[in-house]
Amino acid sequence: MATKVIPNYALYGDQVQASWNNLFDFEWIPKRSRPYNWNISPHKHDAFIQILYLTEGGCEVILDGARLTATAPCLIVIPAQTVHGFVFDTTTNGPVVTAAQGPLESVAALLMPDLLTLVRKPALIPVNADNVHAQAMMPIFLAIERETQIHAQGQMAAGMSLLTALCVQIARLSDAQRQAIPKANTRKVAQIEKFRALVEQNFKKHLSVSAYAEMMGITAGQLTRLCREELGMSSMDVINARVVHEAQRDLVYTISSIKQLSFSLGFADETYFGRFFRKHTGRSPREFRAQALDAMLSLQSL
Template identity: 60%
Template sequence: MARSIPNYALYGDQAEPAWSNSFNFEWIPQRSAPYNWEIQPHVHDAFIQLLYLTEGGVDVQLDNMRQTVSAPCLLLVPAGTVHSFRFERDTNGPVITATQKPLESLAAVVMPELVATIRTPAVIALDGATRYTEALMPLFLAVEQESRIHARGQVAVGMSLLTALLVQVSRIHVSHQPTTAPIHSRKAAQIERFRALLDARFRTRCSVESYADELGVTPGQLTRLCREVLGMSSLDVINARVMHEAQRDLVYSTITIQQLAAALGFEDEAYFSRFFRKHSGQTPKEFRRLALQQVAAPADAVGAP
């Protein structure tokens, strides 16, 4: 007789309807210690689980894949995935269980490519701190806080936080994709460092030379690296980051053009306006007016002739 795989909402609990609970938060020892740190193979029909091991390690099975991994690491277990865990006794970290369909629906609207991440089992070793891994624990703790209260809009807040958390997981997963040549991963890591520096300093109008010096390469090497990996020069990458911020502030704030120019490190409004027009084909005022008209337009009017 074939052995059936138990179907649980949370391990050891009888399966519940998908609508009965939108998300649950706990720490690994809460659920695993009572079972001697070993969770037998089982499946959740409606729930996705995300585990973030901060201490210890685990022997994990996800469908037909078995792997032993040490903290720090992420385990993504979509609904319908047969899974089991054998944790080391000092293992700790947060676990979130959530109804998967609402998350997929939300992802389909705000980031369609995130749906594939939600549906794909994954074991992601975190081999170093990045701007993405540093964002994980604050988001987990925010979900924990929301799970502890019973207030209006709890599901909306929880699902939004979970979506943000899964976006970080997706970013980490993409950055960890294996490549056939080790040099490719080194170049990707250098680009990631450049982007992190750029996020921190783009308002100061640092030169290409300044970023290159910080990265330990020459300006020419940084430009060649950007062209190879991103398809544009290092200066174009810097300017694109400034334009992204400028356009966002023009649409979503009431800051004046003069104030925006100063905030982005430009000497004066005229210099900023020339820069903006060169890269967008519009003056900042023209861009703001047209963008706000588009935002305010009825949904069925967008794209109408």
């Protein structure tokens, strides 16, 4: 039996090129879908992520074998190498952005590592049009469209910056929708917010979980169970993540030495800071700084 080959396209209908000049592209759904009678057969893009924003109509969408129903308004996030296909309603409209996955991940890792989960996982995201973050998305889509048309200096840098801003809005929208789901215990939500506020005030002091729990009037075990139930991580993970975030920011946006940074973050010595940072990021502070600065220089040269 012959093996079925999934077509690989730069954009649907255009066989992928060995080298592509553009890092991002913009279209409206009807432009590419109408010529194919609104039926886009399953295919993939090896190096490109696509983000579709359905503002009208709907479709049946295949995402890595799962068949889903999408109804406007909604977002569809399709990372590189994801097999996908569509059967659109003939009334469907909305913008589609196609962008190079690698550079987008580099920017996300540098500026907001949480975005990596968003850009690496296929998703169908319903949109509440009244949400403030949803209202912010279309102006960004339209700005991306303008950048694809002007062919001016810095076009690629501007386009990737706008795409990053779009992903931030999508992440905010997703988070807001999760928070909009009624909580079974609002007291737990208030406790989590109190814990996060205390961590923000004290993370450079490297307080123990027991110390935070005492400030909240609960036991360390209760605090850890609370974080696992509400956040999916331990209380120590929350504390460490805040320290790592600050360390990454300082490594990129200050010229302080690693020794100076370690002391400013409350570590007893540079060696301990280095071990802590590598444990939580997989890289040494110097490696992270060098890679982050290289990524920034690459973007500036686009």
